[in-house]
Amino acid sequence: MQGRLHATITLPADKSVAQRALIACALGDIDHDSSPLSIARPSADVRSTARAVERLGGLQIERDEPTVLDVTPLGPPAELGTEEHPLQVDCGNSGTGMRLLAGAVAGLLATRPGHVILTGDESLSARPMERVAAPLRSMGAYVRTTDGHAPLHITGPHRLVALDHHLPVPSAQLLSAVALAGLAASGTTRILLPGPARDHTERMLAHLGVEISRSETTTTLTGPALPRLRPFPIPADISAAAFWMVAATVHPDADLTLPHVGLNPTRTALISVLREMGARIEVYPDDTLGPEPMGTIRVRSAHELTPITIAGSDTADLIDELPVLAVAMAGARGRSTLADAGELRVKESDRIDLTVAMLRSAGVEVSEREDGWVIDGSPRRHQVQAEAAHRVRTAGDHRIAMATVIADLSGVSEAPLEVDDRECVAVSYPGFFSDARALGY
Numbered sequence: 543m544q545g546r547l548h549a550t551i552t553l554p555a556d557k558s559v560a561q562r563a564l565i566a567c568a569l570g571d572i573d574h575d576s577s578p579l580s581i582a583r584p585s586a587d588v589r590s591t592a593r594a595v596e597r598l599g600g601l602q603i604e605r606d607e608p609t610v611l612d613v614t615p616l617g618p619p620a621e622l623g624t625e626e627h628p629l630q631v632d633c634g635n636s637g638t639g640m641r642l643l644a645g646a647v648a649g650l651l652a653t654r655p656g657h658v659i660l661t662g663d664e665s666l667s668a669r670p671m672e673r674v675a676a677p678l679r680s681m682g683a684y685v686r687t688t689d690g691h692a693p694l695h696i697t698g699p700h701r702l703v704a705l706d707h708h709l710p711v712p713s714a715q716l717l718s719a720v721a722l723a724g725l726a727a728s729g730t731t732r733i734l735l736p737g738p739a740r741d742h743t744e745r746m747l748a749h750l751g752v753e754i755s756r757s758e759t760t761t762t763l764t765g766p767a768l769p770r771l772r773p774f775p776i777p778a779d780i781s782a783a784a785f786w787m788v789a790a791t792v793h794p795d796a797d798l799t800l801p802h803v804g805l806n807p808t809r810t811a812l813i814s815v816l817r818e819m820g821a822r823i824e825v826y827p828d829d830t831l832g833p834e835p836m837g838t839i840r841v842r843s844a845h846e847l848t849p850i851t852i853a854g855s856d857t858a859d860l861i862d863e864l865p866v867l868a869v870a871m872a873g874a875r876g877r878s879t880l881a882d883a884g885e886l887r888v889k890e891s892d893r894i895d896l897t898v899a900m901l902r903s904a905g906v907e908v909s910e911r912e913d914g915w916v917i918d919g920s921p922r923r924h925q926v927q928a929e930a931a932h933r934v935r936t937a938g939d940h941r942i943a944m945a946t947v948i949a950d951l952s953g954v955s956e957a958p959l960e961v962d963d964r965e966c967v968a969v970s971y972p973g974f975f976s977d978a979r980a981l982g983y
């Protein structure tokens with residue numbers, strides 16, 4: 543920990559919203575008077591999805607720079623490969639991109655012949671994909687996984703039937719895949735989840751004129767429907783903001799401002815939890831005409847943090863933020879517990895194992911459970927002298943890498959920490975290390 547954390551930080555565009563907007567480019571009716579879709583500080587996942595949709599023929603990339611990605615929507619593509627010459631589409635590392643594109647392509651192939659193969663990098667190819675293929679098959683789509691993983695083969699034509707879907711997990715990615723395929727099905731598609739999930743797809747499609755709604759944990763969509771494409775603002779990513787919210791909360795001298803952050807109620811659980819622990823967080827809503835609420839977040843040092851227990855539906859609400867929330871738990875005075883987080887073991891890495899190992903490297907008392915961890919926190923304000931930084935294994939996981947930096951920067955770690963892979967953070971936050979260096983890392 544060095545100096546103080548006082549700054550305004552410009553965050554990357556929200557991955558979830560940006561990728562959905564890019565996929566909409568290939569599904570909807572084009573308003574030729576609209577301007578290209580512009581995405582600020584696009585992450586590697588966003589770029590991967592943009593290239594994948596361009597490969598499908600649904601958009602044209604006009605400008606691809608570190609600070610901006612501009613694309614022009616082209617609407618539904620005319621050709622999507624053949625059985626003899628399938629169209630290979632690389633989704634990079636983006637699980638969101640692959641799962642949502644599976645639904646989108648299934649819908650596109652409901653009315654035309656074609657053969658699309660969705661591929662990804664080594665990490666993405668190890669993630670489960672049968673869970674998205676199964677509900678699409680139940681609708682009538684021809685979808686084949688490779689031993690339950692990518693590559694995914696989707697062939698057409700096939701007739702999609704509107705059904706009631708009882709999904710096994712409260713996953714916004716699975717819900718979105720079914721909803722995007724449901725655009726091509728005649729009748730009412732209902733998607734029932736066992737718990738709460740993000741509603742970005744419902745908000746976006748409703749904004750684009752589709753008859754879709756959510757009531758508690760049930761999403762209802764009437765098809766066939768053709769979204770009417772028009773531009774809308776993409777907020778800054780609250781999942782990226784989470785790292786700085788924790789850093790400022792734990793650090794003894796911090797005052798960070800995060801402008802234009804997405805404030806979707808399904809994504810703001812971390813703000814509530816940090817406030818419950820004692821964080822000083824202020825939110826100032828922006829005026830916006832888009833489907834997603836956004837605003838400026840200001841976070842200042844907490845006087846003292848109290849421990850917290852996270853379990854059940856609270857765990858699902860915080861699933862992406864749990865590795866960095868562990869840093870806040872370590873900075874609290876007393877025992878914090880996480881349960882019901884087994885899903886963390888099948889993310890980009892085993893995030894339970896790696897988070898526990900990172901905290902142990904930081905000198906934190908932590909024990910691992912099958913579905914979470916127990917942390918005996920204590921406020922630390924001064925690092926001990928060390929000849930060399932402790933090297934932390936990330937397994938190429940961007941959230942583990944960034945949580946490690948926050949543990950160091952905020953003063954939770956007893957000794958300096960460094961990660962074994964800095965490049966992996968570009969998946970979600972390509973400018974993270976530049977921002978961290980500006981704050982003294």
